[in-house]
Amino acid sequence: MTPPYVPQIRLYQKWLAAERGLHFDSYDALWRWSVTDQEAFWQSLWDYDGLVSPTPHTAALADARMPGARWFEGAQVNYAQRVLSHVAAAHATGFPAIVSENELGEVRELSWPELRRQVASLALTLRELGVQRGDRVAAYLPNTPETVVAFLACASVGAIWSVCAPDMGTQAVADRFAQITPRVLIAVDGIHYAGKALDRGTVVEALRADLPTVEHLIVLRSPHATHRVAAEHEFAQAIARDDAATAAFEPDWLPFDHPLWIVYSSGTTGLPKALVHGHGGIVMVGAASRKLGDVGCSYAPNSLGERFHWYSTTGWVMWNSQVSGLLDGATICLYDGSPAGAKDAPDWSVLWRFAARHRVTYFGAGAAFYAGCMKAGVDLSTCGDLSRIRALGSTGSPLSEDVQRWGTAQFARLGTPDIWWNNISGGTDFCGVFIGSHRELPQQPGRLACRQLGSAVEAWNEAGEPVIDEVGELVCTRPLPSMPLYLWGDEGNARYLSSYFDVYPGIWRHGDWVRIHPDGSCVIYGRSDATINRHGLRMGTSEIYAAVEALPEVLDAMVIDLEYLGRPSRMILFVVLRDGLRLDDALRDRLHDAIKTTLSPRFIPDDLWQAPEIPRTLSGKKQEVPIKKLFLGHDIRKVVNPEAMANPGCLGWYAEQAAQATQAAQANSA
Known part of the structure; x- marks a missing residue:
């Protein structure tokens, strides 16, 4: 009979009571x-x-x-x-470490002992390439077991890991990796995404050219590549070692705050921040x-x-x-x-x-x-x-x-x-x-x-x-x-x-x-610098989205408020509608009524525009702040990086609308 599941937090509290004498009533x-x-x-x-x-x-x-x-x-x-401390116990019960699948339905499982062997093999390869503690290893890899192996191998020897997704453009990746002067680049030469095979060989070559500190390129070969990248090292060979050295391998003990990885802010404005986090933390x-x-x-x-x-x-x-x-x-x-x-x-x-x-x-x-x-x-x-x-x-x-x-x-x-x-x-x-x-x-x-x-x-x-x-x-x-x-x-x-x-x-x-x-x-109401403030009443953008996106005609929405440095509030609501629909007066009235009823008449937008898409970052966040800055007159090149976007093709439409809005405002002021 399967025992009843006990939540992790309850197990922890039982331990606190037994081992620390700590009891909490809520x-x-x-x-x-x-x-x-x-x-x-x-x-x-x-x-x-x-x-x-x-x-x-x-x-x-x-x-x-x-x-x-x-x-x-x-x-x-x-x-x-x-x-890797879990290898023996997990393997004894038959549970794999990693299960993976791609768009083509290809399934792989990686056992705990095999995960350990591959990590040890690549870690030893990195050491042979001269990688030392504190060296940066940059990775341009997809969400596959190889990426997990590469990360753990870097961590094992005290190298600092940093990864970017292969769906990012060359410049967006270079903007990140160039800051950290990597010594090694591990990259895939092709991917399959959204139903299409995509070559990445030319991107890898461009990255290599843009990163002069890279001494070694390790390529993960993909059947989806059409351009073969010349590389000193093959990923498949780097993880193939299976000998006494791999069996005896143990990760290095490192100081608690030794750097583990470098991750990046969204990169919507300027160069993304390169954030360094430690192993222990x-x-x-x-x-x-x-x-x-x-x-x-x-x-x-x-x-x-x-x-x-x-x-x-x-x-x-x-x-x-x-x-x-x-x-x-x-x-x-x-x-x-x-x-x-x-x-x-x-x-x-x-x-x-x-x-x-x-x-x-x-x-x-x-x-x-x-x-x-x-x-x-x-x-x-x-x-x-x-x-x-x-x-x-x-x-x-x-x-x-x-x-x-x-x-x-x-x-x-x-x-x-x-x-x-x-x-x-x-x-x-x-x-x-x-x-x-x-x-x-x-x-x-x-x-x-x-x-x-x-x-x-x-x-x-x-x-x-x-x-x-x-x-x-x-x-x-x-x-x-x-x-x-x-x-x-x-x-x-x-x-x-x-x-x-x-x-x-x-x-x-x-x-x-x-x-x-x-x-x-x-x-959570959204970013504080994207919050709508109408006549002293503040509202998070998420509440406005909840009101308008509840209408079946609306697929997506984004709102910006152009109140800035004493300017009166001007709120613009962009909506993406289902195919074949047009933003007519009847739908405008329904949207206004939804906002008035759900939130407050104060939050009925000054302008309501039908948009082709809502601009989003690669992680799916609406880009309210960059578009707000664009409508406040900022140069588009300074407020948003297209290669950090999931859908950069829509930027032209927003730039055109912002330019027209600026011209209209200037004409009115004149």
Whole structure:
């Protein structure tokens, strides 16, 4: 008989009671302890997860400054060592480390011993190429097992990993990698995406030319390449070694704050920030996130065989989150391809069928994916056996109440009426979660259930005071171990300080609007610099989208407010309609009524335009701020990087509309 599943957070609390004598009568009490007694909380996670170090640390938190906090000084860790510590136990129960599938239906499984062997082989190859601790290894790779192997091999030897997705353009990738002066480039020469085979050989050659510090190119060959890249090393050979040296290989022990990877901000304006995170901080914050996020270990007695999937490309921080499932011994399930099928034949059921085939237990995706499924009328009952899914994860943008209710109803019809939504909000900036969900708290569609353990999140008003049940700036008042060590190439921490600590010195300002309700649940309203302020009443863009996108005619929407430096508010709403529809007076009236009824007459837009597409970043976020700046008269080349966009072809339309609006404004003022 299968034992009942016990949530990870409950197991942790039982351990706290047994080992620390700590009892909490509510989640709020547990959270408050985690942010006020940080030393005890983070030490408890270290002990609970059984983390080890060949040398002791002096304190979990020796200095709580932001930035500059000092964590676990004296301890040695290695992300890859933690992953590979699961090999024997996981393999003994027959669970694979990685399950992967691509658009062509090609399935592969990588066992835990094979994962270890390939990581050891590539790590030894990197050492033979002269790669040393602190050297940067840049990767231009898709969401496949090879990318996971390459990352863990780099981590094993103390090299610093940085990856970009092959769906990014040459310049966007070069803008990122050139900043970090990589010594090695690992790249794929072709991919299959959205129903098409795409050569990447010429891009790889261009990258090699743009990165003069690269001494070694390792190419992952693809059957989809049409241009053969000349390379000194073949990836297949680099992971083929199987000898006494690979059998004896062990990852290096590294200082707690040794750099693990470099990730990048969205890059919508200027050069993207190159954010450096450490081995120890990522391991620790991942442990906290997975306790509340309820990602389990495949082979633990409590487990039903965790198969963790969170759809992402390698260019989004959720790829890092997906891989982190290995830290707890979960099987990670990777899908390499478009979540919506081919562009000429959209199919929003692709990922659901993938989840059914591979018995996924934890299914995560961007909020925009779930909205796309609802709009496309996906019927999950036609997608195979989804009965093993026990959790749905959502992030990237606020998940609307309507979309969450749609998903819950779908699973209720499948026989899972209590499907749990893990709606989270965090960021690439610190590779973690600020606000998340709790399996044992009430689910309220459109809300996030609680603040993350260890995350001292508050909403602050314009006076810098914490507020409850009011919309305010999302701030974090105490440090987290995964906050960036520094930004690469940032002399004197100037850009780091201006990005996160310029408004409130010593306090992390994240750039989101948030409302924290009296019960501890939260609502994210979008970026604080994209928030709509109409006559003193502030409204997050997500609420406006929820109102207008509820109309069946509307596929997508974006709003900007041109209030700036004393100008009166001018709100423009762009809508994308279903094929064949036109924005006529009747539909305008319906949109106005939806906003007036759902929100307030104050938020009826001054202009309502039908757009061909809504511009989005590669991770699916609406580009409200760059388009706002474009309409405020900024040069398009300075406010948005087309190669950091998912759909750069729509920029011309917005530039033309902005130019016409500027001309009209000048004529009126004259």
